[in-house]
Amino acid sequence: MANDVCKEEVYRDLFLRLVEPLRNYLYYHCGNAPQAEDLAQEAFLRLWEHCQKVPPEKAKAFVYRVGYNLFLDGIKHRKVVLKFQKQQTEDKAVTSPEFEYETKEFEARLWATVATMPEKSRVVFLMNRIDGCTYKEIAELLEISVKAVEKRMKGALEGLKGLIRDS
């Protein structure tokens, strides 16, 4: 049925299943957790407004697209990326560093590298590495081809290679 998403249980179920990965996805864009959560909420409010036009199987891609557009609408980009970097370098205890690359400095440099990666590469890379999304899943969510996902993954590796070489 076309208006399934308008049904309260369907809508709630979609929210409970999708909101966390969506929040993470938006976080990889903006680098600010509360903001990512607000954007995710707003995307779901838009889904409700358009529930008659969005079939349930398209709801996933819909909230990802709307969330990303909302992020683009309201944001000065560079500022946000810097926050991402800062937040990540706060106290993260690493137990008994044995090698240089197990130290906090390494971690700080890693996140600095992540923050300055091309945004689209960063988002795809973190979805794959942190959330464990497969390329196919990412391609469906972002409405791009699997080839494009691979390309973005390689783009992310280029940035990290420098870090690996120099540590």
Next chain:
Amino acid sequence: MEPYQPDNEMLLRWLNGELSEEALNRWEDSDSRRRWQAVQSALERGALPPMDKETALKRLLTVREARGRARTRRLRLLWTAGIAAAIGGLALMLWLFRPAEEWRAPLTASEAVTLPDGSEVKLNAGSYLRYEDSWWRPNRQVELEGEAYFSVAKGGAFEVHTPLGKVRVLGTRFNVFAREQRFEVYCTEGKVLVLTAARQDTLLPGQGVRTAGATTDTFTTEAIPPGWTEGQSTFQSAPLADVFRDMERQYGIQIQTPELPGRTFSGRFPHDNLEVALKAVCGAMGLKYQVLDGKRVLISE
């Protein structure tokens, strides 16, 4: 031995656990592999904490409802105006034969309600008003939880019922506050009869009566509409805890306070600027405040 450096293709396959045994063995002692592993574990440590999805859902539904209400209300006003212009009499009939009406002002905003007899009610944030049509015609009677300012059209007896007492009037303006254990009524025009379990008081303009727990006393005030109908909260020797509860409702936030026994506040704060509001209250009381994340505020001595 030359350290083995995998190319991008291989790295990706390794990251996704698709690298063949043989290739894996070749890379086994390489230092770069340990570095890539360090990258992976650092990324995992950088993941956001799991989300409290049930709470997020509740928050979503609250916002959704508040927006939906605003929309249907606007539509209803338009609709009513249109019909009234064309066939005013019929519109009035429709109003009169509607079933029980409920109004709930969302947190952070007050709401104006016009009753079928033309009386105006302004509901303060987080308040609830209800009336039933079948009861309405002979005795004008509404139920209230929270705070509201009434401008009653002339007519028969008009009653406001609250869990803490009731107010009876003929045609007048007055404010009613009924939350938790505090019940407060004051009159700005005409004459009001206030009935609680223990006593009854007749109020003239500028007079008020206040019940908090077991004690009831009368007070005088300026005979003007309450500040909250004009976008600010005003207080006269009000318990400080009540002041912060009101601020929570006006801004839709949570305020954590230390114990504040016996402290009272006289003054006002605006409804459109949280910083100014906090400064007004905390400045006067010698308290410190800290806005944690836009939704929570911490008050300290």
